[in-house]
Amino acid sequence: LFQLTILGSSGAIPAYDRYPSCQHLVIQNRYFLIDCGEGAQMQMSKLNLSHHRLEHILISHLHGDHYLGLMGLLFTMHLNNRVNPLHIYAFRGLTEILITHLRHSRSSLNFRIHFHELTENKIETIFEDDAITVETIPLRHKLSCCGFLFREKTKPRRIDKAKLFKGMLLQHIAQLKSGADVHNEKGEVLYRSDDFTMSPRKSFSYAYCSDTAFHPPIATQLNNVNLMYHEATFTESEKSKAVDTFHSTASEAAEIARLANAGKLLLGHFSARYRELDVLLGEARAIFPATELALESSTFELSA
Amino acid sequence: LFQLTILGSSGAIPAYDRYPSCQHLVIQNRYFLIDCGEGAQMQMSKLNLSHHRLEHILISHLHGDHYLGLMGLLFTMHLNNRVNPLHIYAFRGLTEILITHLRHSRSSLNFRIHFHELTENKIETIFEDDAITVETIPLRHKLSCCGFLFREKTKPRRIDKAKLFKGMLLQHIAQLKSGADVHNEKGEVLYRSDDFTMSPRKSFSYAYCSDTAFHPPIATQLNNVNLMYHEATFTESEKSKAVDTFHSTASEAAEIARLANAGKLLLGHFSARYRELDVLLGEARAIFPATELALESSTFELSA
Numbered sequence: 032l033f034q035l036t037i038l039g040s041s042g043a044i045p046a047y048d049r050y051p052s053c054q055h056l057v058i059q060n061r062y063f064l065i066d067c068g069e070g071a072q073m074q075m076s077k078l079n080l081s082h083h084r085l086e087h088i089l090i091s092h093l094h095g096d097h098y099l100g101l102m103g104l105l106f107t108m109h110l111n112n113r114v115n116p117l118h119i120y121a122f123r124g125l126t127e128i129l130i131t132h133l134r135h136s137r138s139s140l141n142f143r144i145h146f147h148e149l150t151e152n153k154i155e156t157i158f159e160d161d162a163i164t165v166e167t168i169p170l171r172h173k174l175s176c177c178g179f180l181f182r183e184k185t186k187p188r189r190i191d192k193a194k195l196f197k198g199m200l201l202q203h204i205a206q207l208k209s210g211a212d213v214h215n216e217k218g219e220v221l222y223r224s225d226d227f228t229m230s231p232r233k234s235f236s237y238a239y240c241s242d243t244a245f246h247p248p249i250a251t252q253l254n255n256v257n258l259m260y261h262e263a264t265f266t267e268s269e270k271s272k273a274v275d276t277f278h279s280t281a282s283e284a285a286e287i288a289r290l291a292n293a294g295k296l297l298l299g300h301f302s303a304r305y306r307e308l309d310v311l312l313g314e315a316r317a318i319f320p321a322t323e324l325a326l327e328s329s330t331f332e333l334s335a
Numbered sequence: 336l337f338q339l340t341i342l343g344s345s346g347a348i349p350a351y352d353r354y355p356s357c358q359h360l361v362i363q364n365r366y367f368l369i370d371c372g373e374g375a376q377m378q379m380s381k382l383n384l385s386h387h388r389l390e391h392i393l394i395s396h397l398h399g400d401h402y403l404g405l406m407g408l409l410f411t412m413h414l415n416n417r418v419n420p421l422h423i424y425a426f427r428g429l430t431e432i433l434i435t436h437l438r439h440s441r442s443s444l445n446f447r448i449h450f451h452e453l454t455e456n457k458i459e460t461i462f463e464d465d466a467i468t469v470e471t472i473p474l475r476h477k478l479s480c481c482g483f484l485f486r487e488k489t490k491p492r493r494i495d496k497a498k499l500f501k502g503m504l505l506q507h508i509a510q511l512k513s514g515a516d517v518h519n520e521k522g523e524v525l526y527r528s529d530d531f532t533m534s535p536r537k538s539f540s541y542a543y544c545s546d547t548a549f550h551p552p553i554a555t556q557l558n559n560v561n562l563m564y565h566e567a568t569f570t571e572s573e574k575s576k577a578v579d580t581f582h583s584t585a586s587e588a589a590e591i592a593r594l595a596n597a598g599k600l601l602l603g604h605f606s607a608r609y610r611e612l613d614v615l616l617g618e619a620r621a622i623f624p625a626t627e628l629a630l631e632s633s634t635f636e637l638s639a
Binding site (some may be wrong): 043044045046048050051071072076077079088092096099100102103106107110111124125127128131132134135136137173174223291 | 347348350351354355373376377380381389397398399403404406410411414415428429431432435436438440441456477478511517631
């Protein structure tokens with residue numbers, strides 16, 4: 032499963048039932064929260080997303096609309112007797128904020144937090160295991176800010192069960208699945224991997240491009256990404272406002288998706304000045320047709 | 336107008352669409368926010384309560400469910416170009432929390448905050464003007480904690496318009512309204528105030544009793560209060576849990592209302608273990624019949 036759920040699509044001022052930035056991502060049973068705006072825990076609870084399963088919370092930058100829901104979520108995990116450690120990825124400063132809250136409420140959490148400090152202006156792999164990698168995407172904003180690129184590694188070949196026959200050894204099947212041929216004692220090929228296996232399932236990728244001015248160099252890193260979220264705070268008519276505040280217009284988000292040859296683009300971080308979002312969507316689709324709005328409660332799945 | 340609107344009725348863990356503690360109070364055009372749990376600004380916006388009008392935010396104590404919505408609300412006021420100063424009343428520590436947030440987002444607010452530090456275990460008048468007073472209610476909780484008692488002062492007598500006649504001087508009418516008789520140059524009574532005025536409208540009071548263990552001594556301070564909110568985290572069957580955590584049961588809330596001879600009792604700060612709240616309401620009404628649940632979006636008005 033590679034499933035993204037949008038919990039917040041709003042820019043700095045929440046409006047029209049849009050919540051500040053927050054997304055929930057599951058890749059092959061790994062659970063991520065990407066940014067954690069105010070109300071994140073209520074949104075999770077509304078959509079029946081369990082905070083018990085969360086292992087990683089990634090905070091793109093320290094503007095309030097991207098992290099003010101974190102302390103409340105941590106208190107709720109604590110009160111629900113969480114034991115499992117939690118990994119938090121953020122720029123320096125977040126720990127001091129959390130510790131200040133904890134100190135004044137005379138609380139300490141009953142689970143361990145592993146804090147991973149992000150580095151500015153540099154692509155870094157911040158998480159890797161046997162199935163996926165997560166790397167940062169350096170962005171241009173008023174504060175140190177980065178996005179996150181999630182990639183599935185090449186998946187194992189799949190055994191073609193129809194080709195197996197009685198009496199085959201389990202160790203030989205495992206060997207075939209890994210892509211290696213099986214040889215007999217004389218070194219002759221007994222079974223060829225290609226005869227017993229099918230090509231692996233497709234590996235997918237998702238890029239979360241948080242608050243940023245229009246910054247085309249990221250397209251290289253994001254080349255051929257399957258799904259891309261890019262902030263789209265303003266319409267073209269407010270382009271000068273976008274420049275002043277280090278944000279992007281919907282067309283600029285679409286231009287990045289086009290340059291990166293993305294599979295699909297999701298727009299979010301909408302300014303409170305827009306009650307209706309049709310203009311933003313229309314402007315983006317004129318440049319990159321496969322564009323959707325990343326609205327609260329919507330879910331996007333990547334599957335072969 | 337004396338109008339209370341409930342924005343949050345939940346205990347520490349928000350659940351079932353109940354938000355953490357927050358109430359909006361208007362008394363004669365003075366606008367107060369009482370506690371400011373996570374999501375307060377979204378709740379205000381949903382109920383069309385303007386943050387522009389807020390002049391006073393009172394925080395009962397520094398547990399997250401009572402103040403984690405404050406920083407987001409302040410950022411929203413800032414982004415909406417607030418100019419008017421804001422008064423915040425809280426125990427020491429809140430300023431450090433706010434300053435830590437501001438420092439790491441490299442922000443400074445474009446309006447002034449007047450911070451009023453509360454004192455523990457002592458009744459203090461924290462606000463007074465020509466029409467109302469607000470005093471603290473010392474409570475018993477794990478952290479320094481107080482409630483707030485809002486009282487209207489005696490209102491001016493009302494002119495009985497039917498009794499006025501052509502040619503009366505405005506200054507004489509004002510004098511009569513203030514309760515003083517009008518004399519002629521010889522010192523003789525020209526008009527008696529009682530003949531031209533009616534008794535003032537009734538003055539009302541509201542007591543907000545935030546998180547507290549059962550603490551009957553407060554009933555003296557709250558004697559004859561018109562409307563009382565008292566936390567009611569647990570049912571009687573969880574009384575030992577209430578004792579351990581310095582919270583109250585619904586019956587204990589009712590017992591305080593009975594001792595104080597309150598006009599009406601509102602229950603809130605419900606534990607996440609209760610999806611339905613009938614048991615809490617029933618237990619309180621058995622002791623104090625004029626009890627209601629302080630649920631999100633509900634409004635309570637005091638008027639003659």
